[in-house]
Amino acid sequence: MKHYKKNLTLLAGLLLATSTYAAKELLNVSYDPTREFYKEYNDWFTKQWKQDTGEDVRIKQSHGGAGKQARSVIDGLAADVVTLALAYDIDAISSRTGKFPSDWQSRLPNGSAPYTSTIVFLVREGNPKGIKDWGDLAKPGIEVITPNPKTSGGARWNFLAAYAWAREAFDGDIAKVEDFVGRVYKNVPVLDSGARGSTTTFVQRGIGDVLLAWENEAFLSLKELGEDSFDIVVPSVSILARPPVTVVDENAKKHGNLKLANAYLEKLYTPFAQRLVAKHFYRPFLPEFADAEDIARFPKVKLITVDEAFGGWQKAQAEHFSDGGTFDRIYTK
Amino acid sequence: MTQHATATAPKTPRRSKKRGSVLPGFTPTMGFTIAYLSLIVLIPLSTVFLKTAGMSWAEFVEAGFSTRVLAAYKLTFGTAFLAALVNAVFGLLLAWVLVRYRFPGRRLIDGMVDLPFALPTAVAGIALTAIYSRNGWMGSWLEDLGIKVAYTPIGITIALIFIGLPFVVRTLQPVIEEIDVELEEAAATLGAGRWTIFRKVLFPTFFPALLTGFALAFARGIGEYGSVVFISGNMPMRTEIAPLLIVTKLEQYDYMGATAIALVMLVISFFLLLAINLLQRWSSQRIGHS
Incomplete structure (x- = not known):
């Protein structure tokens, strides 16, 4: 009996301990290359939130x-x-779950994109094949590494950037544009399923002459593998990639996190977060807050947006990446 | 192992009708078996059929039989078949050596056979790609001979050989263990040569088990995804396997298209395995009763 009582108090004590300790939890579902950035941002945000509200939060x-x-x-x-x-x-x-409104992009500044990036070329040290611009990628004998646009978001940016360049170069002659994009993809020896996979193929396996990469991934490769093995080449035109963020309203409401979730994303636009963005090789939406040194790393390049050049993602997806779209026709022709 | 079950299968129901089963509890165990099988196998698989039922016939044909998908089926079934064939030959050799000979390190080799079972397939894929790609130590050597392995169907076949090996070895080992050496000796005293002994005495005894091992390795190869995507290069029409196409469709939120391909694969696999099973049963009966 005594034993039993002891157990009960232990259990009660445990329950009490967990309930007082239960910090609020927030789940951020993100993509691959933001890993390093959010790790640092989350530490800072947790401290800020504690200061502002006295609440403990844990961000997963x-x-x-x-x-x-x-x-x-x-x-x-x-x-x-x-x-x-x-x-x-x-x-x-949004359209499949209805958990937040379809005009979610207007809820935060810059189309809900606190940071942007672009697509650049990563080439072998000294650029032995002399790759300067998109036109060089279609030349015979050049091996291009890019993931499969059907499975990788980053690969879709690559495809559209090449397409946009060609449309300008060939004065909008669609037959020529498609022929060019086709020749670029004929030069691709391996279509990995994701951006990190392609980076591995190029960097570790030593395959290919040029890797089409997110600017932040390219910088990260240089930082991790040494600046003397690769060079970054910036093409004349590239695409403005805007990785957006939003609150999943219904999930946050259910967890009682709506205020917290909104604050979490709004604070991405604060001076500190913007400086952090630049440190992690993303282009900040508000460059005035970033270190001048970090900003100087980003070369000036003419950037076009998907909305202007392709009439938005829905349209681009339907035309180029759906079954039977431009990308499929390259291989089934 | 399995070959025993099939060999004795026709006898059991006859006996149970006449005298009742030797073991009690047939009804509850049978009930449990069916319930368990439904829960684990039939219900998940039936959703594949249900999901595709929402498509029109034209949509189904478009999703399941376009040129690109057909090329993927050909590659998937072709490489899986080839890999299972290679495994059947060398797995038999390996099982024979492990059972018949005693040598130092035998236990170690025996344990190593199971490694492909335990290793996460992605690890196998990455390791094989590292070895066989252009700057890997096997790949660079083969490249000089003009043979490309990584990112070609050869690479896919090698990955599938790796994955399927234990199936053949593990099904053959117990059967080879049971073969009496006296049988071979008797054949030898009757004047049979080594080749004749292998062909007429040994081969028929382990052929059903070999078929089982082959079928298991083949089935495993058809479904393999994790290791293959790393070494295949995923080029449409050339090195794109059918399971990758399913994942591709899912990434585009095309759940129906994905299940259409899954359904076609399921049906093909079912009939292929059925054919292998019938062949196995036919051969084991012929041997068992002759």
Whole structure:
């Protein structure tokens, strides 16, 4: 009997301990290359929130390919906020679950994109094949490494950037543009399923002459593998990639996190967060807050947006990446 | 193992009708078996059929039989078949050596056979790609001979050989263990040569088990995804396997298209395995009763 009582008090004590300790939890579902940035941002945000409200919060991160992450949220992963690579993937969550309004992009500044990036070329040290611009990628004998646009968000940016360049170069002659894009993809020896996979193929396996990469991934490769093995080449035109963020309203409400989730994303636009963005090789939306040194790393390049050049993601997806679209025709022709 | 079950299968129901089963509790165990099988196998698989039922026939044909998908089926079934064939030959050799000979390190090799079972397939894929790609130590050597392995169907086949090996070895070992050496000795005293002994005495005894091992390795190869995506290069029409196409469709939120391909694969696999099973049963009966 005594034993039993002892157990009971222990149990009660445990329950009490967990209930007082239970900090609020926020789940941020993100894509691959933001790992390092959010790790640092979360530490800072947790401290800020404690200071402002006295509440303890714990932020959990989930990373993976953007398409796969979006699908998990659609299938029921209880994300409070999503921070993905493409507006298209967040659109899919909104239309399939109805958990937040379809005009979500207007809820935060810059189309809900606190940081942007672009597509650059990573080439071998000294650029032995002399690759300068998109036109060089279609030349015979050049090996291009890029992931499969059907499975990778980053690969879709690559495809559209090449397409946009060609449309300008060939004065909008669609037959020539498609022929050019086709020749670029004929030069691709391996189509990995995700951006990190392509980076591995190029960097570790030593395959290919040029890797089409997110600017932040390219810088990260240089930082981790040494500046003397690769060079970054910036093409004349590239695409403005805006990885957007949004609150999944219904999930956050259910967890009682709505205020917290909104604050979490709004604070991405604060001077400190913007400086952090630049430190992690993303282009900040408000460059005036970043270190001048970090900003100087980003070369000036003419950037076009998907909205201007392709009429938005829904249209681009339907025309180029759906079954029977431009990308499929390259291989089935 | 399995070959025993099939060999004795026709006898059991006859006996149970006449005298009742030797073991009690047939009804509850049978009930449990069916319930368990439904829960684990039939219900998940039936959702594949249900999901595709929402498509029109034209949509189904478009999703399940377009040129690109057909190329993927050909590659998937072709490489899986080839890998299972290679495994059947060398797995037999390996099982024979492990059972018949005693040598130092035998236990170690025996344990190593199971490694492909335990290793996460992605690890196998990455390791194989590292070895066989252009700057890997096997790949660079083969490249000089003009043979490309990584990112070609050869690479896919190698990955599937790795994955399927234990199936053949583990099904053959117990059967080879049971073969009496006296049988071979008797054949030898009757004047049979080594080749004749292998062909007429040994081969028929382990042929059913070999078929089982082959079928298991083949089935495993058809479904394999994790290791293959790393070494295949995933080029449409050339090195794109059918399971990758399913994942591709899912990434585009095309759940129906994905299940259409899954359904076609399921049906093909079912009939292939059925054919192998019938062949196995036919051969084991012929041997068992001759």
